[in-house]
Amino acid sequence: MKTPKKNLRGGRPLWADSPRIAIRCRSRLAQERCDVVVVGAGISGALVALKLAEQGHDVVVVDRRAPCRGSTLASTAMIQFELDTTLSDLADKIGAARAERAYSRSFRSVRALGDLIARLGVSCGWKERNALYLAGTENGWRALEAEADYRAKIGLPSTFLDGSSLKSGFGIARTGAILSEGAAEANPVQLATACLRAARRLGARVYAPHNIRQAYPHAQGVDLETEEGATISARRAIFTTGYEVVSGVPRAKFDITSTWAIATRPLAAASLWPARCLIWEASDPYLYLRTTYDNRILAGGEDSGLQDNERRDAAISNKAHRLLHKIEDLLPGRRLQIDYAWAGAFADSPTGLPHMSPVEGLANCFAVLGCGGNGITFSVIAADVVAAWVAGRTDRDADLFC
Numbered sequence: 134m135k136t137p138k139k140n141l142r143g144g145r146p147l148w149a150d151s152p153r154i155a156i157r158c159r160s161r162l163a164q165e166r167c168d169v170v171v172v173g174a175g176i177s178g179a180l181v182a183l184k185l186a187e188q189g190h191d192v193v194v195v196d197r198r199a200p201c202r203g204s205t206l207a208s209t210a211m212i213q214f215e216l217d218t219t220l221s222d223l224a225d226k227i228g229a230a231r232a233e234r235a236y237s238r239s240f241r242s243v244r245a246l247g248d249l250i251a252r253l254g255v256s257c258g259w260k261e262r263n264a265l266y267l268a269g270t271e272n273g274w275r276a277l278e279a280e281a282d283y284r285a286k287i288g289l290p291s292t293f294l295d296g297s298s299l300k301s302g303f304g305i306a307r308t309g310a311i312l313s314e315g316a317a318e319a320n321p322v323q324l325a326t327a328c329l330r331a332a333r334r335l336g337a338r339v340y341a342p343h344n345i346r347q348a349y350p351h352a353q354g355v356d357l358e359t360e361e362g363a364t365i366s367a368r369r370a371i372f373t374t375g376y377e378v379v380s381g382v383p384r385a386k387f388d389i390t391s392t393w394a395i396a397t398r399p400l401a402a403a404s405l406w407p408a409r410c411l412i413w414e415a416s417d418p419y420l421y422l423r424t425t426y427d428n429r430i431l432a433g434g435e436d437s438g439l440q441d442n443e444r445r446d447a448a449i450s451n452k453a454h455r456l457l458h459k460i461e462d463l464l465p466g467r468r469l470q471i472d473y474a475w476a477g478a479f480a481d482s483p484t485g486l487p488h489m490s491p492v493e494g495l496a497n498c499f500a501v502l503g504c505g506g507n508g509i510t511f512s513v514i515a516a517d518v519v520a521a522w523v524a525g526r527t528d529r530d531a532d533l534f535c
């Protein structure tokens with residue numbers, strides 16, 4: 134069993150300076166025993182651990198870094214049901230019925246996350262937003278109009294805006310866009326640490342930093358061994374190790390690429406756009422942007438197949454300025470200054486869907502890998518899929534993700 138250690142991000146992510154993102158961890162570990170051990174304490178591990186703890190399982194979470202210091206710290210946290218692959222394209226790739234199920238499940242999962250946050254009373258910058266998907270180089274207005282009709286037909290809250298409505302409503306000059314309800318934004322690190330704290334209140338133990346280097350499955354469960362020789366014995370192990378993907382997840386399922394993001398200095402609230410919807414575009418590479426509670430513009434994109442981390446991080450300044458110029462082109466008349474700029478690893482899959490399944494060759498182990506721009510929505514789904522698997526059931530949509 135291997136989860137190759139990667140440099141998951143570079144530069145200075147906005148969330149690193151947030152309040153309430155530290156979490157007390159146990160550092161001494163010799164031998165532990167539990168029902169389920171969750172390897173990886175990012176947003177996926179946090180949601181999985183909380184779900185399992187709420188269902189009465191005795192849970193241990195272990196991370197080789199401090200919790201939420203992997204990709205979750207780099208995330209721009211636009212939380213959407215719309216996938217990187219449009220519903221129409223996904224239907225071509227995996228069949229209409231499956232594509233419709235994937236979109237509907239994503240839609241319900243964003244809602245479920247909002248409900249969870251309300252139930253926990255977590256303060257994590259959660260705001261429901263509309264999302265505006267602009268016509269671009271990959272899909273023009275005709276394709277977006279057809280896409281909006283298709284989504285509306287299956288009950289998703291998407292409507293098409295033509296170029297003149299877009300201009301008058303948002304001041305954006307494009308040939309058309311899809312406006313969707315049902316999206317949200319958050320501070321992903323405050324969200325994940327709050328879930329870990331809630332899991333801990335239910336008895337979960339969080340250990341860090343401890344690197345799991347080996348798994349030994351057996352008839353009753355699995356023993357995990359740390360680099361220092363400690364062991365965690367569990368009935369089941371869940372690998373929510375993000376883009377440090379556990380071996381056993383087929384390589385054909387994903388590519389690890391690079392992406393960049395910036396946060397501007399705070400602006401006057403009046404100079405942001407109407408209703409502060411999330412904005413993204415049907416282009417490759419695409420630009421996406423949102424606002425923050427303190428009136429910054431948070432934007433990302435410029436994705437490339439670059440896999441060399443040093444070159445990825447060396448490109449931060451250049452990519453940050455390209456992102457800034459793209460925002461200024463899209464939303465002219467604002468004076469923007471970069472305050473934070475960073476880069477991160479990112480997983481891409483041929484369909485944009487994540488991977489969640491038992492690990493090949495490792496009995497009693499399950500792996501979660503959130504691909505594409507919807508990693509957080511997929512983490513919510515992963516918590517359900519994992520909970521069903523641990524209970525010996527199969528989530529009704531599990532077939533979409535394996």
Ligand SMILES: Cc1cc2nc3c(=O)[nH]c(=O)nc-3n(C[C@H](O)[C@H](O)[C@H](O)COP(=O)(O)OP(=O)(O)OC[C@H]3O[C@@H](n4cnc5c(N)ncnc54)[C@H](O)[C@@H]3O)c2cc1C
Nearest residue numbers: 173175176177197203204205208210211345375477508509
């Ligand atoms: C720049 C950027 C922008 C993004 N924007 C968005 C967005 O707007 N919306 C969205 O939904 N998603 C977005 N994503 C994707 C989303 O952030 C990720 O899908 C999500 O954070 C992954 O969370 P995770 O918990 O799976 O992984 P991580 O946060 O990386 O957590 C995995 C943890 O596993 C630990 N680990 C790995 N191997 C071991 C081991 N052997 N032993 C112990 N611990 C181990 C790591 O230390 C790490 O802490 C973005 C990603 C990036 C990089």
